[in-house]
Amino acid sequence: MTEPAPWQGPAAGAQGAPPAPLPNAVQTAAANPAGAVLWPRPAPSGPPAGSRGLQLKVTNIILLCVLILVTVGTLAFFAASLGVNVFLICGALALIPLGICVATLVWIDRWEPEPVPALIVAFCWGAGMAVITTLVLGSWVQPLLIGNAPAADADMLGAVVQAPVVEEICKGAGLLLLFFLRRRTFDGPVDGVVYAGLIAAGFAFTENILYFGQALEEADGAAGGLVGIFIVRGMMSPFAHVMFTAMLGMCVGWAARHGGTALVLGAWVVGLLPAMALHGLWNATSFLGASFFAMYVVLQVPLFILFITGIVLLRRSEAKLTRARLADYVASGWFTPQEVPMLATGAGRRRALAWAKSFAAGAAMKEFIRLTTRLAFVRQRLIVDARTGGPASAARFREGQARELELLGKVVEVRRALLASHAAALPRR
Incomplete structure (x- = not known):
């Protein structure tokens, strides 16, 4: 026998039907903390809402297609650089941490799921556009850093300063783009975490392919070096990039819920600081040698x-x-x-x-x-x-x-x- 409606109660009627909206509900202000009347008033002048919606959909479709092409082109370029066989092996391994991150982010997003096309835009920005802009911007920033600190270790300077600054800005640019494109549904910190996390997951996916390929090349095709870096990057720290950029996403999402564009832009700048700091701290641990695993347990796990x-x-x-x-x-x-x-x-x-x-x-x-x-x-x-x-x-x-x-x-x-x-x-x- 069919169960009664979950909302059935004294006010619901014999068959569990909720009362119809009151005839004058549109003119009645429901209680709210701000004390504001939030029921509809005359629509503003300007283009019809349907026209604006159509323009936005066309823009989103064009952007999605462009980012997919950029991502495919980026991966094709690295496939040519590494060799198809190496690329396929490294790509298959990189899919493992990517799957872990995407499944977790989808779980986080369950309460109010974001549109799938927007999630694809986020991933493609990270896997394609952010990687390209990082390479271009990094080629400009690196000489400036080395020129201003000639006595510093170039590798450490690049890993601890250049990479966090450049990569988080490039990933964060995609988050800011998504805010302006999805402003109507960019509702809070969880949305920021999901979008930022997918951008970071896409970035880490492409970066992992490069790191795994480099490990194979340095080991002359031996599997030992590849296994080691896969354990560190793929199993011990699949969420590293996601955590870094998620700090930025939390800040932007909070600002999107509580203010306008000015607050969001300010939060974007502020949110870059913890993202860069965590990124730099993680990269610095790679220079600790035997102490890396101790630092991992003491700092990164908490x-x-x-x-x-x-x-x-x-x-x-x-x-x-x-x-x-x-x-x-x-x-x-x-x-x-x-x-x-x-x-x-x-x-x-x-x-x-x-x-x-x-x-x-x-x-x-x-x-x-x-x-x-x-x-x-x-x-x-x-x-x-x-x-x-x-x-x-x-x-x-x-x-x-x-x-x-x-x-x-x-x-x-x-x-x-x-x-x-x-x-x-x-x-x-």
Whole structure:
């Protein structure tokens, strides 16, 4: 027998249907911390929203194609340099740490998944464009560093200073690009970590191929050197680059949630500092010889544990924010009190999906969860823009209001489809 709806309660009616939106809900301000009226006002003048959306989609498609071509071209160049056989061997090995990183980042992104094309853009920026710009920019920076510090060890200077500065700037440029392209859905620190992490994972993938190929060349084709560097880079530190650039992603994501463009640009500059510092610290340990493994255990392992702890806390904060913002809509009738915990907790979502799958409506429930989570983050952005003030914030606020109303309409449609499927699955008397 079909289970009752997870949101069923006294206000839901006999079959678990939430109340329809109040007729005057659009004119009613739901409670919110900022005390701002966040319901739609007249749309701003300018090109139609659909026109802007189409232009943005075309831009994203062109960028995606360009970055894919750049990535393929970069890998083809290194294949020609290393030799096809060596490239295939090293590429296969580099796929192992890449798979570990991508699987972890996808898990981190589960609460409010980012669009797949945007994730591909992030990876391709790291694997292609960031590698090329690093090589070009590094060729300019290296002579300057050596010229200003002639007595310093050139290898150590390059590893501890040049590589962290140049690589993190080049990777970070891709994160900044994604912020401007995905500004409407770049919602917080977790988004920053996911985008930055995929950029870094792509960069590490290409870099690992080069390091593995270099190890084979130096060992005259013997496997010993390759195994050693694979253990260090592929197994002991697959998340190294991800951790470095994720620090930048956290800062940019925090700024994206709490302010406008100026705050994001400032956070980008500030976030480069811990990213460069961690990168330089990791590279410095490679010059410790026998002490490397001791430093790895004493320093790098605790840093990794702190990083994982931070990610878990960030994911919890996303759930807390979702619950708070969806609760804003209860008073005006868009959601019932029973729906909020169903949509804003992991356990509630699992029960809701299990219920929906009992009558073959799992896909609709997933869409319902996705839309409501997006709605919660859009509302949070509205609250921030209402507090910020200024012409730019006012423009974003008006655009956000239109997006909020659009999402509310979609939520109502999906809910009706879910309940219709549930009613159709009930046994007829």
